[in-house]
Amino acid sequence: MKIKLILAFLLSLFISNSALAADYYVDITNNTGYTIYYIYISPEKSTSWEEDVLGDEVLPNNETRRVTITGYKSPMFDIHLIDEDDDTYTFWGVDVSKQDLVVTLDDLD
Template sequence: MFSFNYLSLAAAALLVPSVSHAEDLVFSFENQTSYAIVELYASPSTTAEWEEDILGRDILEAGEAARVTIADGRRACEYDLRVVFEDGDVIEDTTDLCETESYTITE
């Protein structure tokens, strides 16, 4: 079980490279709840399935923030986010990551 005050994460490990050069989407992801986040997914809204878990084996504890980089080569801005907490609760939301410098989960 790993815990960091500020993580640097990338979500491009198993994605097919693109010939176009889209900019990486970078934002601060803040956990302002009382529970640790054990899984975090971000997938373009046009995709029917979730991409790989961004946190991997890491955990984002309550009150912590992580710098997230999505370097998937896509030109999409609208992403679906799926957050799984240590108690099994799940939150899903859609946001424009091109316009977002930070995203905060609150209770």
């Protein structure tokens, strides 16, 4: 009986933690005049950038790319982009549940 109770408790704990994780997306529009080669998205306040979400692709000027972000508990992310000239654009604390990004030269780091 005790083992069943413990297993039920552990299962409910696992399910409740899983239920808190969500899938998000952000539409990123490149209006910089340059091709974006890298887009890094990490949870807000992370100490490092995660993988490049573009992979082998690029984001040409005047195009939009939807990036799906899965398995996170919070919609708050930091987003870092690098263009063909190695110029960088960093957005801190983006709430992707409420905001998409339009990147322009005004956003240069």
